[in-house]
Amino acid sequence: MFNKIFSFVILALFAVGCAQNPETSKKEFNVEYEKFVLDNGLEVIFHIDPSDPVVAVSLTAHVGSAREKEGRTGFAHLFEHLLFLESENLGKGGLDKMTARIGGSGANGSTSRDRTNYLQTVPNDALEKMIWAEADKLGWFINTVTDPVLAKEKQVVKNEKRQGVDNQPYGHTSYVIDKNLYPADHPYNWQVIGSLEDLQNATLADVKEFFRRWYVPNNVTLTLVGDFDPKQAKEWVKKYFDEIPKGEPIESVTPRPGKIETSKKLYFEDNFARLPELTMTWPTVEQYHPDSYALDVLSEYLSSGKQAPLNVVLVDNKKLTSNVRMYNRTSELAGQAQLSIRAFADKDLDEVAVALEEAFAKFEKEGISEKDLARIKAGQETNFYNALSSVLGKGVQLTQYNIFANNPGFINEDIQNVLAVSTEDVMRVYNQYIKGKNYIATSFVPKENLIAALEGSEKAEVVEEKIIQGAEESFDASIQASYEKAPSSFDRSVEPPYGKAPEVKIPAVWEESLANGLKVYGIENHEVPLVQFNLVIDGGQLLDDPKKVGVANLLAQLMTKGTKSKTTAELEDAIEQLGASVNVYATTESTTISVNTLSRNYDEVMTLVKEIILEPRWDTAEFELAKQSTISRIRQLAASPNMVAQNEFNKLIYGEGNIRSQNILGNIKAVEAISIDDLRTYYEKFISPSVTRMHVVGDLGKINILASLQNLTTAWESKEVNIPAFDAPSRPETAQVYFYDIPDSKQSMLQFGYPALASTDPDFYSAEVMNYILGGGGFASRLTQELREGKGYTYGIRSSFSGGKVAGPFSISSGVRSNVTYESAQLVKDILIDYASTYTAEDLKTTQSFMIKSNARAFETASAKLKMLENISEYGWEADYVKGREKIVNEMTVERIQELAGAYLDPNTMIWLVVGDAKTQMKGLEKLGFGKPILVNQEKISMEVDR
Template sequence: MKKILFTFLLAAAFISCKNSSEEKTEDKIPELSINYNKIKLDNGLEVVFHVDKSDPVVAVELMVHVGSAREIEGRTGFAHLFEHLLFLESENLGKGGLDKMSARIGGSGANGSTSRDRTNYLQTVPKDGLEKMIWAEADKLGWFINTVTDPVLAKEKQVVKNEKRQSIDNRPYGHNQYVIGKNLYPKDHPYNWQVIGSLEDLQNATLEDVKTFFKKWYVPNNATLVLSGDIDVDQATKWVHKYFDEIPKGTDEIPALVKRPGKVDKIKSLYYEDNFARVPQLTMVWPSVAQYDADSYALDVLTQYLTDGKSAPLNQVLVDDLKLTSNTTMYNYASEIAGETQLIVRAFDGIHLDDVKAGIEKGFTKFEAEGISEKDLNRIKAGQETRFYSSLSSVLGKGTSLASYNTYTGNPGFVTEDLKNTIAVTTDDVMRVYNKYIKNKNYVATSFVPKNAAKLALKGAVLADIVEEQIVTGAEEKFDPKIAATYEKTPSSFDRSIEPPYGETPSLAVPEVYESSLENGLKIFGIESNEVPLVRFNITIDGGQLLESFDKLGVANLTADLLNKGTKTKTVKELEEAIQELGASIYVYSNTENITLSGTTLAKNYNKTLALAQEMLLEPRFDETEFDLLKKATIANLRQDEADPNAVARNTYNELIYGKDNIRSKNTLGSVASVEKITIDDLKIFYKNYISPSVAKILVVGDISKEKVVASLTSLNKNWIAKEVTIPEYKTPEAPTKPTVYFYDIPNAKQSVLQFGAPALAATDKDFYAASVMNYILGGGGFASRLTQELREGKGYTYGIRSGFSGTKAKGAFTISSGVRSNVTLESAQLVKKILEDYPITFSDKDLETTKSFLIKSNARAFETDRAKLNMLANISNYDLKPDYVKDRENTVNNMTKEQITTLANKYVNPNKMIWLVVGDAETQLQRMKELGYGEPVLLNERQKQIKN
């Protein structure tokens, strides 16, 4: 989905590629540089090429140097609105634009994002689609604006407003950043408003406003094009000249943005009673410096040190000593013209935020007294090399990095300086920036508290000025986006309406999979991949929540969490430091069907990292204090879920699908009541009985051979003793024989969360993949799907909607899910119902052709990253598939007929045999749902009193 992208990462996390012959050492990060070619066209377009032939794919990224900072007060949200509009149509691509073409050529799904400072458009395609993509990107830049009409603009306004409702208005703490921006920056500062803009400004935007904005900013001399992947640079250069050369340079001079920090003349403290919050949250924000400023690197280290891990001063005070929260978060958000350093603490239920603030001050005092040691500084820096190589795993990641560096510094290879600046940070620098930007400096504080709990806010806080949208049925304007634009076509020296041909078809290269096993029963699945010197591994133990009893729900989750908290010989702090000193990460987590230990490490540190993973797995500490903290954190999460519409919808839908007697219907965190009853002895018993190699496997992908992997597991084979584990089977109910509408009331919800579906298939069922193929045009194909085309593109009811099958080894559900604006809840359900009814009889030859084209061509991208390869191994090991199962799937796709699609649709997506769940505002929407024609809606919770703003 087109979305706003906020990134709060260390600078080195954006590193894109390496071309260095310098040998690696155990204690020194090698010299890193970027291998690229750059040209500049006469019209000012800067083009960067990067060659990576490891996979037959190409990433194409167009970055335009315009974000919300280029807007003016009263016309906010334009940059982001443009991100949406540019996908819809252009003169030669026609309706559906890049989205439609992406589906045909096997692309990753054309996407984009908007920040304060830039807008980018990106996707990965098989290499035979490169010329098509260059043609399409040029058409968007030079042959687009005539296709925007008043109806198209009206519809896309509704889509963007739905995005705002989904990501901000209908989410706990969603308005927090809005309050910060309004108070951290002066009214005329371009960071005073949010990237998404205001509903009022969006509604007031005129077609003339839109055209003026485009003509000023969407010009070649304000853009960077990056082509990264399996390319011939000479041929790609010729195509770039052919398609981009005749786009005229912008007539207006593009001024550089002047650095301008936020300004807080005195401490500002504001509060807000959040309709969706269940626990209080304190945020403190200090003005800081822009990205790439010398001080920004030390601020990155400072914020990580203060809040990351057991040794972090703020965690020691607020988590361990005062027990006010389960964790703290601090980051340095550096943008092009200003930066801000944010500290966020979400407290436990009922905690006064004055106590939290006092704890923060105590933590700062601790830091002032102790400072940061060389060891801690080096530990933080140690992750840079791993993050660097991780960024190499996809050509898309490289493309974004190259485009970003070029846009902001003019040098795609700035990564070398960026990393050097990070490595050069000293302990004195860290203390210096603390004193300069944090200590005794003015800040903005926000207290977001539950409704009717203003007493929990900071003392003296004043009410924040937030305008919330009212729910009014029928309030939105009407439009018909199908009305075609009439215009005189923009001239060109050749016929641009002819889509370029495909290049040479890439061959499908399936990674070679090896399998083995240990004497204790542990199964081994691996893929050797030496593109980057990293190793990723997962140790997955079957069982998870399925092994819990109903009166102790949440035991598996707490057991997994506690395995992260130290070992017999290492405290939590010592374990964290041992992992970080290797530049590695190890994390244990649980879900419905298993517990997984996941690790990532430099290949040179694989054995040391595996040794730590084994210690965590076989020698848990079972620390009582950490257990108590985890229980409190879990209960806080569960309480917050009670008011989060998306969490409520997910949990309620699972109960309706599986039934209350099936453990798959339960939240993997458990319930407040069950977690309160769990003791540490329950975890010890669960661990003793169920953490066994007899039901486990290890998946390994990376720069290591099978022989070395098997040899590395000798100790695990010897010390991990097998025991018999029987995993209960819970039968999934059959699909209902008639439809029922269920409604869960969340007063004043700005959106209704829809979950429609029924029990369907297991992943091992012979129909499972074929049914997924059937679903591509229905709701699995993004912008190629009917659900998206009708509800988003046709009506503007939603920001996004999808459908899919969720089966594993057990039968799962077919589900349609979306968030729609509250006042079209019924209309959205009616439209979904009609689409489902029509689908089996209207699926066309063209639909089948699009489905086959995408699913076959997209296989070129199927195994590009190590994460994708791990997913491949998971499929093979979970479902007993052949290593080349993707070829069997290709046969299924190639042999699919319209008649099979009809049969599968009638069998698995019948609207008259479904559960129709709505989570939203009952006062305005409950009674309307009768008109769906499925009887009286069933209200699942007590009708709540409407909360007025």
């Protein structure tokens, strides 16, 4: 997706700049880089950005699922995992351990159809260490992969598939589409993550063959972006990568579009869906194809915005859905235009299909105007600068162009392709790829609602896993591999030293209180010509009537649905013509107006924000639509195991009498009872500058910002708002296991914990320091090392103190494969019991190193700076509160960690909530020793266990 973001936005940059000075604009917006190639074929890209003392390091292999063989799928994604685990010179878990010590962002990666990347942002004093570590991935890794390591990582990947696909509503949609859009021998016929069967059948020999073919220097790009000395970095790259042997030549691939001989209609009864969803897919063209740019515009015009033809017909006129999604997905070999409509619960997808034809006919008659074409392109300039606000984003984009356009400088050449798009092109690609063309139509419907599927649909072939106790193979991932080390001209086992320690600069913060009570906090920053700001209005759900929760959420939705002088469409158009975004959302404790804009358009955007605050439209049609949309979301979330776990946990933590126990959306009965007058009352009583904090980060200073607020100070009258103070919940006296049944769930969602600390509690940050090694430190944490790396039970697990204005919960959360539900819970219990007594001086050293060194990247992005301002305004902290936290970290002792663990990690007083398949998993949890589990939802359950 990155390629199109940059393509469209450069047009806006070019067009706007040329109106003033074409030559200046070309220079001003050029992303400079240096590229060189080693003798072994490794391509290296440098881009210098001295704004923060950090460097983004990415290693990207031109291999994704498209390079796999049928029956051996999922290998590229498997290597995304394996390459983090061990290498000859870093040792087992070495990269993750080093990441913690150096204060890195956390080694991460992703796999697509066509490439696999490995990413991390680190303080610049650790650059040589990272270059050393990345070289080990290519030249000194594969010998460390053993049968036990492979067996364990298969389980991790399969858990990822269960979590993201098998246990999610509509999770199998892409599988069904791709199986029917691409022939069996096409490399896009299978999913990137592969199949459970293929992963299980993969042998060590298969895996090593795949690595040696594709993970070679002549198929890899190394990109460094940030604050570093390029001359020194080039020497390090050559030192560590030069002697890695070149692989066999890699043949280029030829585009091969999907093929549909005749339109196909397929249905699937989805265990987790609560609403019927229709997805239609047409084969299009590969990335950078001349038509791909017009197809992007077409997709956005048809589906995005109040006046989009699909929204006008399906949402406003027919009231079949609250949302239409359409996009043009482009990959190296092919593309596909995809349109999805999740209908309301009582609607039939045949009605949706008829309405789609009407919407397309509307577009065919009216076309797209020059104004709409300009509007669609205009917003991309802001997206462009947002992408440039992080060194990692720049690195990803330069790599993308290098691999798939054979030139990182294509970022500038691509402008001409975007400039060429006309309204005629948009209509032409519609006629060429969509109108009257064969398609794949999938109907994903709830169980027992097959009648909602498109008439004439055939059953889709989907492989679903059965829950069988003891089905997974056993392994011992701790067994050390025995092998002859790969040769090197120097001793690579010696970790390179740190460079010069980076100088961490805390951003300068300015503050002001206005006459009406509005408090303003700002950070001036000129890295990119953007301003991001938000207005946080305290109250949120806390000001709802406990018997009619949902008013704050609905009001937030309605605030962007027009003003006194502008309809919803007119307001939306005014914002988008400026290339800005304005979003309003409610949380438990506040309502937030969030804005992103080019700095040159700030004043105009602020004028619109003032209208939104002071002159609501109270559009009854939009209100009814918002209610219907909210009810649909409530229905759908009721079948999402993740959301069920969070909602039920909140109920157990806070209790019935506390409004925090309720989902901010409310329940169906409450939402149906809400009137637009309820929203008016909330607005008139509670939306006040006296409880509002404004946070501003970007390319304008204090004088400009305050000048823009002058008339808001006089027009927005202050009123007294009393926010209810609900009692902080107390910790249970004894532990209890609770179970929420979702029949045939492929994973069990674990949510363990109890009420703990507010963010203002003297122990709060110390407790976070204590939690780093337990579950807050990613791969450095024991929970991850034991449950994921040691046992393969889960894809991910974490623990955290949520904080907040009142005591928020300490919680441990994870999704584990169903047939190890008890084993996972017992292992968590054991880790908690042993944590204090087994915490070491080395654990403390790792924690201190990470928490101090990571401050080098603490304020890199605008979002991080906004969060800093929010902390200052909400909790009354000083602008340099980070220094106080550093003092806590530096003075921490093992004894203090043990004391904190004793106070805040007691498994015997915790809530142990499991959301999963009760008939196979509930009874086993009695072995935890906390009594018989309590069934939360009162459905009849067979307690028989599959064997």
